[in-house]
Amino acid sequence: MERLVTMPTSIRSRRSWCGFVLGLFWFGLGVAHAATPLNGAWREAHAGDTPQSVLHEYHAGLLKSFDPSLLQRFPQNSTGSWVVITPQPPWDNTARVLTIYPPTLGTVTVFGGDQPETLALDDFSASTHGHGRLAWQLPASMAASAPILLKFEPSQTLSAPVRFHLESWNEYIRADAQWLVFASACFAVMLAMVLMALCFALMLRDVTYAWYAGYILCYALIQGIQTGFVFHPMEWELLSGTALLAGSAAVALSVAFASLFMMRFCELQSYAPLLRVPIMALAVGMIQLVLMRSSRIPLLVEVAQILLNPLLMIGAALLLVAAIVAAARGSRQAWFFLAGWTPLLLLTALTSAQVGGALPQLDWLNDASLAGGAFEAVVLSIGLADRALRLRHDRDIVRVLADHDALTNVLNRRAWTERASALLSSGPPRPIALLFLDLDHFKLLNDRQGHNAGDRALVAVAKALATELRPADLLGRYGGEEFVALLDGIPAQQALQVATRLCRRVHRLEIPVSEDSLLLSVSIGVAARREGDDVESLVDRADQAMYDAKLGGRNRVSLHVGSVQAPAGPRLHVVETRER
Numbered sequence: 001m002e003r004l005v006t007m008p009t010s011i012r013s014r015r016s017w018c019g020f021v022l023g024l025f026w027f028g029l030g031v032a033h034a035a036t037p038l039n040g041a042w043r044e045a046h047a048g049d050t051p052q053s054v055l056h057e058y059h060a061g062l063l064k065s066f067d068p069s070l071l072q073r074f075p076q077n078s079t080g081s082w083v084v085i086t087p088q089p090p091w092d093n094t095a096r097v098l099t100i101y102p103p104t105l106g107t108v109t110v111f112g113g114d115q116p117e118t119l120a121l122d123d124f125s126a127s128t129h130g131h132g133r134l135a136w137q138l139p140a141s142m143a144a145s146a147p148i149l150l151k152f153e154p155s156q157t158l159s160a161p162v163r164f165h166l167e168s169w170n171e172y173i174r175a176d177a178q179w180l181v182f183a184s185a186c187f188a189v190m191l192a193m194v195l196m197a198l199c200f201a202l203m204l205r206d207v208t209y210a211w212y213a214g215y216i217l218c219y220a221l222i223q224g225i226q227t228g229f230v231f232h233p234m235e236w237e238l239l240s241g242t243a244l245l246a247g248s249a250a251v252a253l254s255v256a257f258a259s260l261f262m263m264r265f266c267e268l269q270s271y272a273p274l275l276r277v278p279i280m281a282l283a284v285g286m287i288q289l290v291l292m293r294s295s296r297i298p299l300l301v302e303v304a305q306i307l308l309n310p311l312l313m314i315g316a317a318l319l320l321v322a323a324i325v326a327a328a329r330g331s332r333q334a335w336f337f338l339a340g341w342t343p344l345l346l347l348t349a350l351t352s353a354q355v356g357g358a359l360p361q362l363d364w365l366n367d368a369s370l371a372g373g374a375f376e377a378v379v380l381s382i383g384l385a386d387r388a389l390r391l392r393h394d395r396d397i398v399r400v401l402a403d404h405d406a407l408t409n410v411l412n413r414r415a416w417t418e419r420a421s422a423l424l425s426s427g428p429p430r431p432i433a434l435l436f437l438d439l440d441h442f443k444l445l446n447d448r449q450g451h452n453a454g455d456r457a458l459v460a461v462a463k464a465l466a467t468e469l470r471p472a473d474l475l476g477r478y479g480g481e482e483f484v485a486l487l488d489g490i491p492a493q494q495a496l497q498v499a500t501r502l503c504r505r506v507h508r509l510e511i512p513v514s515e516d517s518l519l520l521s522v523s524i525g526v527a528a529r530r531e532g533d534d535v536e537s538l539v540d541r542a543d544q545a546m547y548d549a550k551l552g553g554r555n556r557v558s559l560h561v562g563s564v565q566a567p568a569g570p571r572l573h574v575v576e577t578r579e580r
């Protein structure tokens with residue numbers, strides 16, 4: 001956050017591009033504001049210490065000094081630490097607020113007013129509390145130059161480094177509102193992605209989306225606890241006192257969900273099958289840690305606590321290696337995983353380094369982790385959308401292959417029957433005609449010219465039929481050398497004309513059947529839809545008509561006259577048939 005106008009230029013210049021980007025974000029929300037320059041001093045607390053004795057030591061210059069504008073870690077494990085913050089000139093006598101950022105999960109006692117006051121993230125009293133920081137309003141009676149004594153009380157958590165600001169009430173409110181907008185936007189993005197993924201998990205029945213939702217939800221919870229968002233403004237009082245347990249459970253579960261998610265998302269089964277076993281073991285191990293941690297059996301809780309961090313590091317390395325291997329071997333989704341997850345991993349590594357005392361000037365890392373979570377949620381969602389599109393594309397190809405005849409590429413019998421049924425039962429009553437086509441002397445062609453020539457003839461005929469028919473006509477291969485075409489909205493007479501055209505077209509292909517200049521031809525039976533007809537009955541009648549065409553000498557069209565009025569006058573290639 002770029003809010004210290006008094007920060008030394010050397011420090012500001014050391015800020016990386018990340019800080020610059022976050023700074024831009026802050027400037028987008030408001031304007032950087034001034035803070036009172038501060039001096040700091042601290043030491044670990046000892047048994048028997050009193051606020052007076054510590055202040056006395058401070059005035060005697062016996063405490064270690066530090067720069068409150070930089071991140072500084074105060075041990076909180078055994079006895080806690082004393083910290084003295086002293087405002088420097090120019091002093092400001094207006095209403096002022098001391099803030100500690102990022103907020104620690106433990107308690108800080110402030111000795112400044114008449115009574116000591118405690119600051120904690122899960123403090124739900126009406127007193128001033130910050131959002132994303134601990135805040136304490138200085139009493140009006142307190143001298144502007146008076147040192148403020150704080151005690152970082154002993155806590156079970158590993159103390160994170162913090163920095164201090166002393167600013168006017170207005171400045172504080174503005175910074176607080178800016179942070180709220182920023183954090184709310186990040187959480188809203190994460191939760192929106194979670195909701196979307198859950199909907200997809202249910203609709204597509206794909207558990208990958210559920211693991212993703214679990215992962216992002218756990219990460220949001222971790223950030224919510226670490227930044228205090230779940231306490232203020234969410235006011236989740238039920239987490240009060242259990243934040244530590246909930247936080248470590250969320251950390252372990254997030255790794256478990258991330259492992260399960262990445263295995264499916266990055267398709268490790270195909271791209272890195274050997275790494276699936278350790279990653280699955282990691283997921284199971286993490287879930288066990290959660291159970292041990294919440295068992296309330298001291299030994300199990302302690303073992304879980306000891307194992308958590310090493311397992312987290314091993315797990316992070318494992319997931320990184322698996323994603324890199326999968327990406328290198330061609331997994332498109334692994335690139336999405338790396339793009340979304342690596343920045344977060346980097347931020348986590350930098351934050352861990354800060355706990356060890358490194359990078360004290362990078363005070364934006366915590367907020368960057370929040371933004372990183374939102375960024376990752378968006379990138380992975382895009383990756384999931386890409387995956388869904390690819391799966392749909394693959395499914396479409398499979399569907400096309402399943403519905404079409406491999407040789408002639410027209411609809412196969414099953415797909416044709418399905419579609420013909422749907423067409424017959426759809427829409428208002430209207431004329432529909434069925435053409436049943438059977439190639440003449442095809443066995444002869446096969447026997448004389450060979451099976452391959454027969455195949456080529458079938459392909460040529462199918463192509464000719466498809467060209468001759470309208471795109472909306474339903475053409476299919478019904479059997480070996482039998483084709484069917486369903487003509488929607490076509491009455492019997494018109495269907496006869498179409499069939500005659502098809503007959504001529506096939507004959508014009510001039511495919512020789514045998515050496516005696518016999519050319520390939522087709523016999524076509526036509527049936528018009530009658531009331532109560534289904535595909536089977538219509539095919540039956542068209543088949544009968546086709547049989548009559550064969551009997552009539554082949555290379556001709558026959559209409560099943562039982563269904564309609566027979567066409568008037570003699571017709572070329574038409575043989576009329578009687579109802580049987």
Ligand SMILES: Nc1nc2c(ncn2[C@@H]2O[C@H](COP(=O)(O)OP(=O)(O)OP(=O)(O)O)[C@@H](O)[C@H]2O)c(=O)[nH]1
Nearest residue numbers: 438439440441442443444446451452454455480481
């Ligand atoms: N090349 C090839 N031949 C096929 C295919 N499917 C079926 N056949 C052949 O088609 C021929 C059909 O023969 P028949 O049912 O006796 O009919 P036909 O010889 O055309 O005689 P008519 O129908 O009476 O004119 C058989 O020899 C089948 O082996 C195929 O996919 N490729």
